[in-house]
Amino acid sequence: MRVRMVVAYDGTAYHGWQLQNNANTIEAELNKHLTKLLGEEIRVIGASRTDAGVHALGNIAVFDTNTRIPAEKISYALNRALPDDIRIMDSRQVADDYHPRHRKTRKIYEYRICRGEFPIPTERLYSHFTYRPLDVEKMREAARILIGEHDFKSFCSIDTQAETTVRTIYDIVLLEDGPLLKIRVCGNGFLYNMVRIIVGTLFEVGIGHYEPAHVDEILAALDRQKAGPTMPAAGLMLYSYEEEEPF
Amino acid sequence: MRVRMVVAYDGTAYHGWQLQNNANTIEAELNKHLTKLLGEEIRVIGASRTDAGVHALGNIAVFDTNTRIPAEKISYALNRALPDDIRIMDSRQVADDYHPRHRKTRKIYEYRICRGEFPIPTERLYSHFTYRPLDVEKMREAARILIGEHDFKSFCSIDTQAETTVRTIYDIVLLEDGPLLKIRVCGNGFLYNMVRIIVGTLFEVGIGHYEPAHVDEILAALDRQKAGPTMPAAGLMLYSYEEEEPF
Numbered sequence A, B: 001m002r003v004r005m006v007v008a009y010d011g012t013a014y015h016g017w018q019l020q021n022n023a024n025t026i027e028a029e030l031n032k033h034l035t036k037l038l039g040e041e042i043r044v045i046g047a048s049r050t051d052a053g054v055h056a057l058g059n060i061a062v063f064d065t066n067t068r069i070p071a072e073k074i075s076y077a078l079n080r081a082l083p084d085d086i087r088i089m090d091s092r093q094v095a096d097d098y099h100p101r102h103r104k105t106r107k108i109y110e111y112r113i114c115r116g117e118f119p120i121p122t123e124r125l126y127s128h129f130t131y132r133p134l135d136v137e138k139m140r141e142a143a144r145i146l147i148g149e150h151d152f153k154s155f156c157s158i159d160t161q162a163e164t165t166v167r168t169i170y171d172i173v174l175l176e177d178g179p180l181l182k183i184r185v186c187g188n189g190f191l192y193n194m195v196r197i198i199v200g201t202l203f204e205v206g207i208g209h210y211e212p213a214h215v216d217e218i219l220a221a222l223d224r225q226k227a228g229p230t231m232p233a234a235g236l237m238l239y240s241y242e243e244e245e246p247f
Helices: A026-038 A071-081 A121-126 A136-146 A194-206 A214-221 B026-038 B071-081 B136-146 B194-206 B214-221
Strands: A002-009 A055-064 A086-094 A105-115 A128-130 A148-151 A166-177 A180-187 A236-243 B002-009 B055-064 B086-094 B105-115 B128-130 B148-151 B166-177 B180-187 B236-243
Touching: A002 A026, A002 A071, A026 A055, A026 A071, A026 A086, A055 A086, A071 A086, A105 A121, A105 A194, A121 B002, A121 B055, A136 A166, A136 A180, A136 A194, A136 A214, A166 A194, A180 A194, A194 A214, B002 B026, B002 B071, B026 B055, B026 B071, B026 B086, B055 B086, B071 B086, B105 B194, B136 B166, B136 B180, B136 B194, B136 B214, B166 B194, B180 B194, B194 B214
Parallel strands: A055 A236, A105 A128, B055 B236, B105 B128
Antiparallel strands: A002 A055, A002 A086, A105 A180, A105 A236, A148 A166, A166 A180, B002 B055, B002 B086, B105 B180, B105 B236, B148 B166, B166 B180
């Protein structure tokens, strides 16, 4: 059977999702513990290959197995073996042709910025600190320009392997929660480093380097050099992964 | 001059506030780095000697120094030397007879409970996980009984050295923030483990072991055995420390 798992993790101690030689990754941990639990060689396929230091509340991993353990019980058994910075939030059987990267989806990423004179220690692992005041209303204005279907070539690291750089952003919401500014970006898919470059661009607007309307020119330029910096990984979390069709 | 600092820390890696032989503590880190920075032997006095694993956003540390560095600049200089799980949020000069434990104060502690089928990895260091559903309305009803001036002997670890177990609780607020339940307890002072025992008692109400009205009997019993368990340290944070008089 094919099993779909919702995977949450604290990315602090990992070199990202994807298997690497001599480096601890989420994929490697899942393969190792599933292989041991189920007594057969297991190789998961992930929906999003998050970078080193990026966190997740709802990444998706899929694998095939001959086990007789019911799919819904795998989460419980696996969580007893996994380190406490990785948890399986859900496991269930799906159709044999289900593939997490060939589905219509709405992914939400959350980026957290912690504002203040000094960083808050208990927020340091899950946010990016800035002492600079941010004009959140101008950031919202800039964010609205990015909503919709656009060619996001300016918001994509140049080493992308994507066939097309056109993507749809459904919404960008900026929530203020005390010192934290949470930026939630919802879209049908994201290019390499796209969320971190979008947030870097909104950050430049927030500190007054760009006017909001300048984001129009950045989009039109189709040039990574025109956009803001790629924000650090620790502030980023793959928040949720919704599929438009049942599975 | 006497200097008052607001100290924030992630308590995960520390054996609490207070100096101990052969153990890493917040007080030891502050003494070590202040002594090195100011070139004289410094010993801080803390407002709250938080336990191992407890966090703080606003603990207070006070010390005397002959330095010519302006008191307001000490936070900046010290933060460059401290490990990133401790930060000085503010430093200023106070009167020579200022003592952080002889002041009229309003302290707020926050206890976080993370609810769900499985724990969220990125919340694990700063909350206590439970898979049990909690009746938050009943917990609020029970909390209201504790507000006011009472003898909190039932809510105090038996190895206390306090002269009196009478304290005033100004307010207890339960905030739901997605899977997190944040319980903020504001009072003029707290006995040893008092907040963790209050939360343990509210937890017993939340899971239906006690009716809210039973908290009246627990208060009247003046007996630690009658109250709920002491909740684990990681969920607790010393949130803020307000003084009623200027300094």
